[in-house]
Amino acid sequence: MAKLYFYYSAMNAGKTTVLLQSSYNYQERGMDTLLFTPLIDNRYETGKIYSRIGLHATAISFDKDFNFFEHTKHQMKNNPKLKCVLIDEAQFLTKKQVTELTNIVDQLTIPVLAYGLRSDFRGEPFEGSQYLLIWADNLIEIKTICHCGRKAIMNARIDVQGHIIKTGEQVQIGGNESYISMCRKHFNASIV
Numbered sequence: 383m384a385k386l387y388f389y390y391s392a393m394n395a396g397k398t399t400v401l402l403q404s405s406y407n408y409q410e411r412g413m414d415t416l417l418f419t420p421l422i423d424n425r426y427e428t429g430k431i432y433s434r435i436g437l438h439a440t441a442i443s444f445d446k447d448f449n450f451f452e453h454t455k456h457q458m459k460n461n462p463k464l465k466c467v468l469i470d471e472a473q474f475l476t477k478k479q480v481t482e483l484t485n486i487v488d489q490l491t492i493p494v495l496a497y498g499l500r501s502d503f504r505g506e507p508f509e510g511s512q513y514l515l516i517w518a519d520n521l522i523e524i525k526t527i528c529h530c531g532r533k534a535i536m537n538a539r540i541d542v543q544g545h546i547i548k549t550g551e552q553v554q555i556g557g558n559e560s561y562i563s564m565c566r567k568h569f570n571a572s573i574v
């Protein structure tokens with residue numbers, strides 16, 4: 383039975399690497415996958431997913447108005463080998479789009495694997511993650527560690543000098559240089 387999976391973690395835990403590996407596993411078995419990445423992610427060119435360790439793949443860019451269900455349904459009509467949907471930076475999904483993912487699983491009966499951050503740099507939830515945590519069949523944590531060795535569950539935002547930033551817009555895309563993943567204790571100590 384097809385399921386909706388939410389792979390969540392703090393920054394720099396290797397979510398994108400796991401996504402690309404999962405997609406490759408399908409392709410190795412003769413099945414096609416659909417990859418999605420937010421248009422907002424301008425770290426690299428749009429329409430591509432890059433992992434920090436050098437893997438990359440072509441992806442379809444989505445914005446807040448993109449309809450995942452209609453797009454996937456249309457693609458499946460043209461390609462019977464299409465067997466899995468994978469979404470990078472799934473924290474940026476809207477509530478409506480998370481519902482569309484559940485409809486892909488329940489009506490089109492193929493699995494959807496969504497990968498995203500659980501919380502933003504203020505410790506607040508992202509809309510996409512919030513609803514994925516509720517609606518996904520399976521929740522899988524991808525773990526990374528704080529500088530102290532404990533599991534990192536929070537994301538601190540830093541400026542170019544390496545100082546922790548406490549205020550600002552929720553969405554500001556950056557890689558290693560803009561965020562540090564931390565355990566709760568060190569995150570709390572850093573924002574007081």
Ligand SMILES: [Zn+2]
Pocket residue numbers: 528529530531532564565566567568
């Ligand atoms: Zn720590």
